[in-house]
Amino acid sequence: xxxxxxxxxxxxxxxxxxxxxxxxxxxxxxxxxxxxxxxxxxxxxxxxxxxxxxxxxxxxxxxxxxxxxxxxxxxxxxxxxxxxxxxxxxxxxxxxxxxxxxxxxxxxxxxxxxxxxxxxxxxxxxxxxxxxxxxxxxxxxxxxxxxxxxxxxxxxxxxxxxxxxxxxxxxxxxxxxxxxxxxxxxxxxxxxxxxxxxxxxxxxxxxxxxxxxxxxxxxxxx
Numbered sequence: 001x002x003x004x005x006x007x008x009x010x011x012x013x014x015x016x017x018x019x020x021x022x023x024x025x026x027x028x029x030x031x032x033x034x035x036x037x038x039x040x041x042x043x044x045x046x047x048x049x050x051x052x053x054x055x056x057x058x059x060x061x062x063x064x065x066x067x068x069x070x071x072x073x074x075x076x077x078x079x080x081x082x083x084x085x086x087x088x089x090x091x092x093x094x095x096x097x098x099x100x101x102x103x104x105x106x107x108x109x110x111x112x113x114x115x116x117x118x119x120x121x122x123x124x125x126x127x128x129x130x131x132x133x134x135x136x137x138x139x140x141x142x143x144x145x146x147x148x149x150x151x152x153x154x155x156x157x158x159x160x161x162x163x164x165x166x167x168x169x170x171x172x173x174x175x176x177x178x179x180x181x182x183x184x185x186x187x188x189x190x191x192x193x194x195x196x197x198x199x200x201x202x203x204x205x206x207x208x209x210x211x212x213x214x215x216x217x218x219x220x221x222x
Contacts, residue, residue, distance in 0.1 A: 001028055003028050003029060003030040004028055004029050004030065004051045004052060004117065004118075004121045005030050005031075005032040005048070005049075005050045005051045005052075006023055006029060006030065006031050006032065006050055006051065006052050006053075006054055006117065007031075007032060007033050007034070007035075007041070007044055007045060007048060007050040007052070007053040007054065008020060008023075008031055008033070008034035008035075008054050009034070009035055009036070009037075009038075009040075009041040009044075009053060009054065009055040009056055009059070009064065009067065010034075010036065010056045010059075010083075011036040011037060011056065011058075011059050011060055012036075013036070016034045016036075019031075019054070019083075019113075020034065022110055022113070022114070023054075023113075023114070023117065026114050026117075029114075029117065032048045032050055033047070033048045033050070036059070036060070037059050037060050037061055037062075038059050038061060038062040038063065038064060038066050038067035038070075039061070039062065039067075041053065041055065041059075041064075041067040041071070042067055042070045042071055042074070045071050045074070045075070045078065046074065049075075051079065051121050052079050052080070052081055052117055052120050052121050053071065053078065053079070053080045053081070054081050054083050054113075054117065055067060055068060055080055055081065055082050055083065055084075055100075056082075056083060056084050057082060057084040057086050057091060057095070058084060058085065058086065061173055062156065062160075062173055062174060063156055063159060064082060064084070064095075065091075065094055065095060065098050065152050065155065065156050066152075066153070066156050066174065068080050068082070068095060068098040068099050068100050068152075069098040069099060069152050069153065071099070072098065072099030078099070079101045079120045079121065079123070080099065080100045080101060080102075080120075081100065081101060081102040081103075081104065081116055081117060081120045081126070082095045082100045082102065082103045082104070083104050083105075083106065083113060083116075084103075084104075084105060084106060085105065085106050085107070086105070086208070087105045087107065087130060087131060087134060088134065088207075088208035089131065089134045089135040089145070090145045090147050090148075090207050090208050090209070091103075091208065091209075092127070092131045092134075092135060093135070093145075093148075094147065094150075094152050094155045097151070097152050098152035101120045101124070101125050101126070102116045102119065102120045102125060102126035102127065103126070103127055103128065103131055104116045104126065104127075104128040104131075105128050105130055105131060107130065108128045108129070108130060112128055112129075116128070145207050146192040146193075146203045146204075146206065146207050147192070147207050147209065149191050149192075150188065150191060150192070153174075153184075154184060154187070154188050154191070155209065156174070157170060157174070157181065157184045157185070157188065158188050158192075158200070158204050158209060159204060159209040159210055160173070161185065161188075161197075161200065161201070161204070162200070162201045162204035162205065162209060162210045162215055162216070163210050163214055163215070163216060164215075164216025167181045167182055167185060168181075188200070198217050201215050201216065201217050202215075202217070
């Protein structure tokens with residue numbers, strides 16, 4: 001039986017080691033590579049062509065959303081399972097828009113991760129129960145996230161801006177021109193109704209894209 005080859009993407013080596021042991025105790029699973037950031041994830045995917053990439057969203061620099069988007073652009077058949085602490089429905093929906101096949105939170109039981117990998121490897125989709133409940137509750141309440149009308153790349157740029165990263169640094173991080181980032185910045189403000197940059201950051205916090213502790217409200221820095 002050919003094993004399911006898995007790429008692990010998480011910025012904590014000890015955490016990756018724990019996941020590796022969990023996954024490789026499962027018959028038919030093999031971790032073929034592990035990396036700690038979005039850029040390395042894209043390179044590792046191209047080098048190893050795994051059956052499933054298990055991807056955290058919270059990575060240094062560009063997030064897992066950006067990695068999912070790049071991998072799916074390179075390989076339309078790529079199967080990516082997001083495995084993260086982010087339990088907000090906004091992140092889950094944006095992950096699927098970026099091309100993810102599954103979304104599981106780290107607060108779920110280990111068996112859920114194993115089931116998710118099996119499902120995604122088989123070509124299916126998987127959503128952990130806590131996220132499914134959160135998405136359902138959000139829809140039943142008629143809530144509308146400010147990021148609903150943003151694409152995955154715009155959502156990533158908003159997250160980076162709200163984290164206090166300058167436009168020039170974002171351009172370098174995402175391999176885009178400074179003009180492109182400025183245009184995205186202006187378009188995002190219009191789409192989500194931000195009156196100024198401080199309001200833009202507050203809306204990003206409200207959407208769960210960045211914590212209040214990590215947000216930067218210094219307009220000059222944004």
